[in-house]
Structure formats: C-alpha cells, structure tokens
Amino acid sequence: MNSAWLYLIAAGICEVAWAIGLKYSEGFTKLGVSVVTVIIMILSFVLLAQAMKSLPLGTAYASWTGIGAVGAALLGIFLFNEPKDAIRLLCIGLIIAGVLGLKFLAKE
Template sequence: MPWIILLFAGLFEIVWATAMKYSDGFTRPAPTLLMVAAMGASFWLLATAMRTLPLGTAYMVWTGIGALGSFVVGILFLAEPATAMRLLAASLIVAGIVTMKLAS
C-alpha cells in the first residue's frame, strides 16, 4: 500500500509542476490554486508513504515520478524537444528508480 500512496504522491507532483507552468508566474488564479492544492496532496501522500518506506527510497521515487512525468507533459503538451540526450537522461532516471525499488 505505501508504494501505491507514493505513486499518487508522484502523480500529484506532476500536476502541481504543470499547474505552476500554467500559472504564468502566479498571475493566473485557477492554475495557482490547483498548484497549491496538488502540492499539499503530494506532500501529505509522501509523508504518509514515509511512515513505512525508507526516506531515501521514498524521496527518490517521488522526485523521479515528478521529474519524468513533467518531462513527458512537456514533450506532449508544451512542444518541448525529445532529443536523444534528453531521452537518455530520462532513461537514467528510470534506471535509478527501478534500482532503488529493487534495493528496498
């Protein structure tokens, strides 16, 4: 169960990071409010997962999900480039997350 909670914490991290982009420097109220709500949910779920999971593992997986998810959102919705080097970097993050999970 803590891994599922951690997954949702990471998904909320993607939401708040994306909402922050759309807030246009906190000048647009709706994305700003969504960002704050998603951030709160993300942190609460992370803290809940950390009751059971080791700190380093939980934090690495949480930030990895957020980083990779934001990377994908940027490519799919914000016309960010999907260059070979960026894809390699994302693959290395995935490898690190998988290795950390296996080591837990």
Template sequence: MGWLYLLAAGLSEIGWAVGLKYTEGFTRPLPTILTVVSMIVSLFLLGLALRTLPLGTAYAIWTGIGTVGTVVLGIVLFGEAATAMRLACVGLILAGIVGLKLSA
C-alpha cells in the same frame, strides 16, 4: 500501501510542476489554486508513504516520478525538445527508480 501512496504522491508532483506553467507566475487564480492543492496533496501523500518506506528511497522515487512525468508532459503539452540525449537521461532516471524499488 506505502508504494501506492508514493506513486500517487509522484503523480501529484507532476500535477503541480506542470501547473506552475499554467499559473503564469501565479497571476491566474484557478491554475494557481489547483497547483497549490496539488502541492499539498503531493506532500501529504509523501508523508503517508514515509510511514513505511525508507526516507532516501521514497524521496528519490518521488522526485524521479515527478521529473520523468514533467519532462514527458513538457514534450507533449509544450513542444519541448525530445532529443536522444534528453530521452536517454530520462531512461537513466527510470532505471534508477526501478533499481531503488527493487533494492527496498
């Protein structure tokens, strides 16, 4: 169950990271509220995951999911560059996430 909590926490992290862009510096009330709720959900789920998963592994995977998802959505939603170097680096992050999962 810890892994499912961790996955959901990582997805919520993507939500708040992308949500920050939509808040426009916390000047838009609805995106700000949704972003803060997503932050709370993400941290709550990470806390649940930490009941059964090692701290270092869980935290690295949580931030990795958030990083990869945020980069992908930045490319899709905001037209950020999808250079070969950026995509290769995302691939390395994914490899690290898989490696941590396999070693846990």
C-alpha cells in the same frame, strides 16, 4: 505492491500535476489555476508523508522526485513542444532505471 508504494506513486503523479500547474499558472498570476496547483502541492506532500511512514527516506524522496521529473519532462515534450532529442530521452530513461532500482533492488 504495498500501500506505501501506492501512496508514493500517487504523490509522484500529484508532483507532475503541480509542476504542470505552475507552468499554466504563469507565475501564480492566474488565480484559479494557482489555487488548484497549491491544493495539489499539499496533496502531494501529504501522500509522500504517508509513504514515508514505512519506506526509507532516501528511497521515498528519490522515487518521488524521479516520478515527478520523468512525468514533467515527458509532458513538457508533449504539451509544450520541448526538445526530444536522443540524449534527453536517454537521461529520462536513466531516471526511470534509478527509480525502478530503488523499488526492486534496494532493501527496504
């Protein structure tokens, strides 16, 4: 795995972290959580920008949002008792399949 994909994975993890931070910041009404959330947002964008130096725009952006969407959905299930019905899990699986397809099947 090249460094661009490592940047992209790190950016996706940061996206999950700031999405969860948004929930815990309660609409940016909690100062400490809000500051950390904004810092992680900026880090996520910086890492995505690094990945985009060598990855195609569509691949990088779709993978970044896919990692974020899957991570946020799964953490929503575990942290916030959000629904975990079969169709929701199937849709999460489809996002994972799409990201893996971009990584392993698409030509860079």
